[in-house]
Amino acid sequence: MQVHSLGMVHVKCTRFLHIDSALITPSGIAGDRRYMLLDAQGCLISPSKHALYLPLAAWIDEDEARMSLTFPDGRKIEAPLTFGPVATIDHLGIRQVEVTPVLGRWDAELTAFAGRPTRLVRTQAPNGGVDIKPITLVSTASLAEVSRRLGQPVDPRRFRSNLVIEAQQSHIEDSWDGRQLRLGEAILLVRSSVPRCIVTQLDPDTGANNLRSVPALTDYRPKVKIPDGLMPDYATPGFASYAEVVRPGRVRVGDPVELL
Template sequence: MQLSALYRYPLKSARGQALQSSSLGLLGLDGDRRWMLVERDNGRFLTQRAYPQMSQLTALYGVDGELTLEAPGRPALKVAVPQADSDLRGVTIWRDTFRVPDAGDVAAQWLSEFIGKDVRLVHVPEERSRFLPGGYGEVNDRVAFADGFPLLLIGQGSLDDLVQRVGRPLEMQRFRPNLVVEGAEAFAEDGWKRIRIGEMEFRVLKPCERCIMTTIDPQTGERSADREPLTTLKTYRQKEGDVLFGQNLVADGSGVLEVGMPVTVLE
């Protein structure tokens, strides 16, 4: 088995970036989901679930953590990382409410015009990151703006199995993994507890529960009329009402990952 793809998503729910290599630390891949859009009035997070046009928003992560925003018909905008303790804004992501720095009025106006709603852009420094959901991981495990866990792994064999059942091609990026592993049977990752990629070790914590976002074409932003692949997933990947595809992970320590590294199941 080997690591066949790496993806990061600098701005939560915007387009992802394919990487050949990436450093990895407490919050997952370097730059992954460190930025997020929230409603101006209540600080609640925005995603493609309600705003599928976010699939057409590109957010490139710079060497110093800055963000470059790009969207069809709009000039690019570079946004500097705000200071960790200035212009703090209360935000809510699922059950977590906390305070993080706001990126300023220029970015907010640019994004509000694109989304069609008053929004603010926020950034999470490591020291203001969240704990994992209760009952998972260890006391020092943290996550940035991902839904609940710092890393998501999907086996290429699992996607191949789903594609065969749906009967048409499906892009891996519609499932928004960070790590893709090839060389294993479909859904082999369901049985893993600990793995090694290169020299780094990872704990496999829980399956990923999938939602309507999987039905959005990452290239066009359009939802599939037949609600695929969610419709097919429900026929064979549903457990206690949740549709499961992929596994959430945390890394033990820090290091560098590179496409092509060997993957070993330790437990």
């Protein structure tokens, strides 16, 4: 097995980005989901509204404190990042997250594009916008199986998994629950499947709801819950797996993957 692809997103809800290598830290891929979008009430943008922001490609250089935002028409804006005072928001009823508002033109640009009030914030903690576990992973064989059932190729970005692992057996990652994986310099502890929602039906470039992925998964995948008793009443078909970081390190596309 080997690492087929790597991905992350600097700003939650925006377009998922492919990368050639990643530094896996204790809290996830460096830079992944450090920034979040809030609505007019100061709440996280709900999954039903993610489609509005998926066409946006956001890149952030933390070292230089700069952000670039590319719009579907090719227009690109870039500017330094400055921050306001710290505030605390609720994250899905799971935990409280400290954030700082990003100052400047960003809120106005995002609001104008989405047609609804939108605020950009940066989490105080690295990877503070990650929902459950630091990493998610899926195998190429699992993606091939869901593509077969849907009768069309499924873009892996729909599942927003950090790691796509080249493997021959569909849903082999289910059998890794509680096992460790070595990939590149890092070691991960694989956890249970990821319960899936409507976001997987959204086109990763346009945000259009144009794939019946949830019904397809419901037809053959068991419902799973979020690990560690979080959101105990939430259960949907599982696809891909969560993982925790045992040993941080650099991972690159093409690195071997070994089950320990």
